Amino acid sequence: MTEPQPRRLQIVRDGADAPDLPLPATIPEPAEVGHGGELEPAVYDGEVVDEPSAASPVVRLPVTIAGRAIAVQPSERTVKVARVTASVAVTAGQGWHSWLTRAWDALTLGVHRRQIRAAEAMGDHVRLAEWLERKQAAAMHRHQRLMEAPKLALRVLAFAGLGCGGFLVLLVLLSLGVWLTGVGEFGAVFRWIGGAIRVVLLMLGFLWPVLVVGTPVVVLVAAHREGRRRGTPVTWLMPASQRDTSGAPITPSVVVTALRDLGIAPLRKAIAEMGDAGAGMLGPIRIAGCGVEVDVMLPSGVSTEEVQKRRRKLAENLGRHEHETFITIPQAARTVRLWIADSGALDEPIGPSPLVTDPDMKADYKSGRAPWGQDLRGDAALISLFQRHLLITGLSNQGKTAALRALALWLAFDPSVRFRIGDLKGAGDWAMFEDLADVLIQGPTDEHVAAVTRVVEWGVGEMERRLQAPAGTRFDPVVIIVDEAQVAFMCPEKDEMGCPYGGTKATSRFFMAARKIQNQGRAVDVLLWEGTQDPTDQNLPKLVREGAHIRASLAVGTESQSRMALGDKAVDGGASPHLLRQGLDKGTLVSNGEGSDVPPGQSSITIRTHYVSTEEAAEVADRAKARRTKVTTRATVEVEQPRDLLADMDEVLGEERVRLADVPAFLRDLAPAWRPYESLTGTELAAVLKREGVRVTNTGNVLRLDPADLRRVLREASE
Numbered sequence: 001m002t003e004p005q006p007r008r009l010q011i012v013r014d015g016a017d018a019p020d021l022p023l024p025a026t027i028p029e030p031a032e033v034g035h036g037g038e039l040e041p042a043v044y045d046g047e048v049v050d051e052p053s054a055a056s057p058v059v060r061l062p063v064t065i066a067g068r069a070i071a072v073q074p075s076e077r078t079v080k081v082a083r084v085t086a087s088v089a090v091t092a093g094q095g096w097h098s099w100l101t102r103a104w105d106a107l108t109l110g111v112h113r114r115q116i117r118a119a120e121a122m123g124d125h126v127r128l129a130e131w132l133e134r135k136q137a138a139a140m141h142r143h144q145r146l147m148e149a150p151k152l153a154l155r156v157l158a159f160a161g162l163g164c165g166g167f168l169v170l171l172v173l174l175s176l177g178v179w180l181t182g183v184g185e186f187g188a189v190f191r192w193i194g195g196a197i198r199v200v201l202l203m204l205g206f207l208w209p210v211l212v213v214g215t216p217v218v219v220l221v222a223a224h225r226e227g228r229r230r231g232t233p234v235t236w237l238m239p240a241s242q243r244d245t246s247g248a249p250i251t252p253s254v255v256v257t258a259l260r261d262l263g264i265a266p267l268r269k270a271i272a273e274m275g276d277a278g279a280g281m282l283g284p285i286r287i288a289g290c291g292v293e294v295d296v297m298l299p300s301g302v303s304t305e306e307v308q309k310r311r312r313k314l315a316e317n318l319g320r321h322e323h324e325t326f327i328t329i330p331q332a333a334r335t336v337r338l339w340i341a342d343s344g345a346l347d348e349p350i351g352p353s354p355l356v357t358d359p360d361m362k363a364d365y366k367s368g369r370a371p372w373g374q375d376l377r378g379d380a381a382l383i384s385l386f387q388r389h390l391l392i393t394g395l396s397n398q399g400k401t402a403a404l405r406a407l408a409l410w411l412a413f414d415p416s417v418r419f420r421i422g423d424l425k426g427a428g429d430w431a432m433f434e435d436l437a438d439v440l441i442q443g444p445t446d447e448h449v450a451a452v453t454r455v456v457e458w459g460v461g462e463m464e465r466r467l468q469a470p471a472g473t474r475f476d477p478v479v480i481i482v483d484e485a486q487v488a489f490m491c492p493e494k495d496e497m498g499c500p501y502g503g504t505k506a507t508s509r510f511f512m513a514a515r516k517i518q519n520q521g522r523a524v525d526v527l528l529w530e531g532t533q534d535p536t537d538q539n540l541p542k543l544v545r546e547g548a549h550i551r552a553s554l555a556v557g558t559e560s561q562s563r564m565a566l567g568d569k570a571v572d573g574g575a576s577p578h579l580l581r582q583g584l585d586k587g588t589l590v591s592n593g594e595g596s597d598v599p600p601g602q603s604s605i606t607i608r609t610h611y612v613s614t615e616e617a618a619e620v621a622d623r624a625k626a627r628r629t630k631v632t633t634r635a636t637v638e639v640e641q642p643r644d645l646l647a648d649m650d651e652v653l654g655e656e657r658v659r660l661a662d663v664p665a666f667l668r669d670l671a672p673a674w675r676p677y678e679s680l681t682g683t684e685l686a687a688v689l690k691r692e693g694v695r696v697t698n699t700g701n702v703l704r705l706d707p708a709d710l711r712r713v714l715r716e717a718s719e
């Protein structure tokens with residue numbers, strides 16, 4: 001039997017020898033091939049290769065491998081092993097890098113240099129001077145140590161020499177002792193010592209392979225430990241389950257890394273240069289409600305605004321959604337305050353309102369505070385409504401009416417407070433105030449706007465009456481609520497004098513009345529609360545926006561709307577209702593903080609309001625009514641009988657020509673309660689007279705009227 005030859009696959013083309021190919025991993029044993037051990041001819045690219053012969057000990061294999069790409073199945077175990085190996089290598093590399101850096105730092109006073117650069121970057125001159133001094137002292141100590149090094153080396157050598165000498169003398173004395181006492185020969189001690197040294201060398205001879213192999217392993221383990229301690233975990237080498245940082249706890253290194261990766265070059269550079277890797281920028285991370293709060297002192301050259309503008313990126317770097325990260329600007333210079341919610345915590349509903357759950361709810365207009373909801377820390381958000389006008393804005397269907405109504409319902413538990421309510425949607429959201437409010441107007445038409453305007457004008461009259469009352473007179477607080485106030489501002493309808501109800505002109509009735517109450521109503525407890533959609537300059541004039549004390553906004557569309565709703569100060573300080581999610585953050589509002597406990601230095605507060613549904617509101621209102629004297633609500637304000645201006649003029653004028661500027665005063669004497677005469681001027685009167693066909697003369701810029709002319713027009717009209 002011939003010796004088995006190593007199996008090779010030989011490929012033959014056109015009679016020429018082709019290069020040998022390595023064998024595939026799963027080659028069938030010759031016995032399995034063909035029948036009964038007979039081999040089939042091998043095939044390559046469709047060609048039959050030559051048969052085995054005695055001259056050619058090549059084993060033919062039935063393998064077709066022509067022009068095929070080999071697809072490798074990913075093996076979980078292989079991937080795992082590769083990942084672990086790569087991770088160990090990278091971490092150990094980081095460990096080496098750390099050792100080298102530390103050695104280099106030690107040689108070059110790196111810690112001092114970095115601290116100096118950080119202090120420079122932060123603009124902290126005290127710290128800068130301190131570290132410069134420390135660096136100088138360290139350099140001096142080192143210099144001294146270097147100067148003393150040769151002396152120290154000599155001392156060590158001398159000590160070693162003396163030690164060896166002493167040891168030899170000891171051995172000689174010991175040998176003498178052994179010899180003199182007859183215990184042994186003089187050289188016995190030296191032989192024992194030689195034997196001991198031989199044993200140690202023998203052991204070393206045995207152990208050196210262990211040392212040669214073990215030392216690199218120990219160094220590798222140590223480098224890996226150092227890398228884990230000092231290096232940054234390589235996320236792409238982590239298993240997917242560990243790689244996902246969303247929802248991970250907020251640690252100082254997470255915050256600093258998130259800030260570093262914000263894409264603000266000076267911030268990244270400053271953090272890189274800080275000796276403590278940026279930890280010095282952070283205040284303590286405090287638990288705050290369903291999240292954590294941390295103040296970050298930015299290095300010089302980085303503005304708070306730049307960080308604020310990158311809220312989304314910061315949130316993503318922190319492993320949170322944008323709406324779960326709030327950036328506000330506290331009082332401290334160059335500082336941002338981050339509030340980072342626990343993942344998903346803001347999507348959990350807050351509990352029901354105490355208005356619903358507490359059957360003994362009480363309210364006090366002056367000293368009480370309405371339970372409106374919870375702030376982001378999870379503390380109860382209470383708000384004082386005493387002598388405060390209020391404005392609440394937001395996109396449609398975000399919870400504006402519910403938030404406004406919840407405050408009114410609480411205040412209704414104070415029996416002294418009177419309500420006059422205009423709901424310019426009229427879908428029944430305020431219907432539970434029937435028999436509680438003195439006036440309740442519900443509906444969206446121009447007539448409803450006119451009626452609501454008269455309610456607000458009544459407020460002006462009431463305010464003026466109270467202002468003129470003797471000092472010390474006590475009045476019940478009156479709250480005039482106009483929900484969907486944008487309907488009034490946008491109303492094109494004019495009254496019989498041609499004055500528009502809507503708009504923002506000096507003759508616009510709703511606007512002017514609202515302004516007057518906002519100007520002077522607070523002191524005499526005549527208050528105006530408005531709810532309005534989607535603020536623009538047209539549907540919410542600037543003066544009216546700024547006249548409200550409490551300004552709150554649910555989700556709005558744009559930053560400019562946030563500014564309209566809350567004012568520049570609040571938005572510049574981080575208030576961002578435009579970043580609330582329409583639909584998802586219903587009932588969450590940002591308030592300018594008036595009447596609430598706002599953390600020091602903050603210019604706004606985010607409140608998740610309790611939702612009191614319309615049905616619950618009806619129950620709460622019933623409870624409030626039970627505590628109050630029943631009132632009969634007027635559903636519409638009586639329509640004042642319009643007066644006939646020309647007839648009134650006929651009545652007040654004599655026969656002589658008059659200056660038109662004097663006539664409004666005569667008319668006011670005739671009908672003091674008729675509001676259109678209140679602000680009437682000679683020029684406006686001239687315009688109305690001209691329209692009616694009455695001649696008005698202008699001599700020397702003085703408008704005059706001949707009463708005979710007026711009477712002629714009246715006569716002609718009656719004929």
Ligand SMILES: Nc1ncnc2c1ncn2[C@@H]1O[C@H](COP(=O)(O)OP(=O)(O)OP(=O)(O)O)[C@@H](O)[C@H]1O
Nearest residue numbers: 395396397398399400401402533586587609610611
């Ligand atoms: N505090 C809240 N928490 C959760 N959901 C709320 C809250 N307030 C309101 N909602 C939801 O939002 C819906 C709309 O509320 P509401 O009518 O108060 O909104 P709106 O802004 O006044 O709407 P519109 O401007 O169209 O009148 C409610 O039916 C309720 O489902």
